[in-house]
Amino acid sequence: MIEVREISFTAGTRTLLNGVGFRLEPGRFYGLLGPNGAGKSTLLRLLSGELKPSTGSICFNDRELSNWPLRELAQIRGALPQRAELSFEYTVEEVVALGRSPFGEAEDESVKGPLAIESALQAFELESLRNRSYLKLSGGEQQRVQLARVFAQVWRAPGDTSTRFLLLDEPATGLDLSHQQSLLQLLRETARQNTLVLAALHDPNQVAAHADELLMLCGGKLVAQGSVETVLDAALLEQFFCVKAETLRDAKNGKSFRFHAHGDSDSGPAKACADDA
């Protein structure tokens, strides 16, 4: 599990995260929501060790993040940052294979590595693109390749039930509708196999339909946390997203929301967060 105690992060004079604390359990899919600039990416970068918190502490499996040997952590925790900057002509398969780099040379010869790469390529429907150059793919296809790389990293041999962590920053960016749906289903299924999935998402309906739990950030603070069923509602979205929201219920699919542009310009997200402070 991940335990975050009162972390803050300050860049220069700006406080990007302020006193955020929570505890996340494996086996669940956490959706991270919040308006632009709320601190979602900062939180994910702190959790992945890319940034160090100014105050507070982060523990993975009861062990302080800074005490984890990098390589050991990389074998159980995959992370997908927002931007990729690859500028050399790797093939799709080679990029996905890089996901197995934490496992050392010995694995190259065993069946595990190729199996992990194969199943990741399959999961994101990349088999037919495997020998194509990464640079010649569309943005959405590149995103699928990066996702497959992260999934190859946290892949488990059949029968292995040890815990895995997945930290994903806007994984659905650039994906078409059908790939977004299969990604969210995959995240849900992966979470069921003793994996802790934390993904920043933009669409509250995707969180409502697929995630187990909601974390909502606004202005660098955690403003809502709990099971999607109880915490995520139209009032919460209206308060923090500056939209008019309406809850639609449907017996089969559960909760979803319909949004209308908000006429009242006084209650923007900034104001909502300021009120909260």
Place this chain on the structure above:
Amino acid sequence: MIPKQYRATLILALALLALVSGFLALSIGSIAIAPSELLSICLGPLASLLGLAEPDPAHSSIILYLRLPRILLALLAGSGLALAGATLQGLFRNPLADPALIGVSSGGAVGAGLVLLLGSSFSAAPAFGSSPYSLMLMAMLGSIGSTYLVYRLSKTGGRIHVPTMLLCGIAVNTFGGALVGVMLFCADLDTLREITFCSMGSFSRAPHTAVFAATPIFLLLLLLLLRQSKPLNVLLLGNAEALHLGFDPHPIQRHLILLSGALVGLSVALCGTIAFVGLVTPHLVRLLVGPNHRYLLPGSALVGSVLMVLVDLLAHNLLAQANIPIGILTAFIGAPFFLYLLFSARRKEIV
């Protein structure tokens, strides 16, 4: 690009090619020496045991003191420069990085020039003869320093800004050139010639003792750098991604700067500035085996050494009775080739 399963075979074939071209180059020159006699010279006392004819002692010394150091240096410097080029291109995540273009070589030239200048003013003996190690050490430090400088200056917020890198390279090159100019101004006639040679490149100026002394250092640096293929592959994804995969980017980058700077400095100390090998070779090898450093690094080192031996043969045999400086030849061949690469890459992107 050749299929994945043949890449390892290609590397082996290249290694064989490097050996064969080095051996053949030993037999070519103003005095032709037959391969069988060459073999018995190379085998030394073992040759008589195998029943080979006793070599001519004059031929023996031509090979051992003139051609062998020259060819050995061509092989080592060629592989060092090409390997450093491939590494720098990975480090800067940018295929335009070249040791000579981004100021790494001129840092080495400043270090070497300093030793030559001080050596000539403080002692009667030329610096090269008295202490090859101080020259090598200073050139290595100069190259490492300038690599670090360009790397730090062109990195903003964890990312390499490519135009800044090229402009910093120009600035470091210009500044290094000015420092060398000051040294030329202060130098006496002998030192003047030494420093001038340093800027043009040659495999035959370094005494054989210096080449033999540098060989183990070259080999050690080459081996250490060849082992960095996995970290380099992961680094291409980006610093954050490398960290997520368990590779801490900063110590790796420092390590790469140290090793590639040392290799370039060492070759500058022994054979002067040779441009474009570090740029063109990795490009050629990437066309053959793709960007995976596991094949790119050894491939670049081998192709670089073969190229340098060929260029050295041209330099020695193109004009009768005159040696063309290597740096001039590589620039003549390399610059148009670079433009060709640049434009073919641009065409590909448009299609």
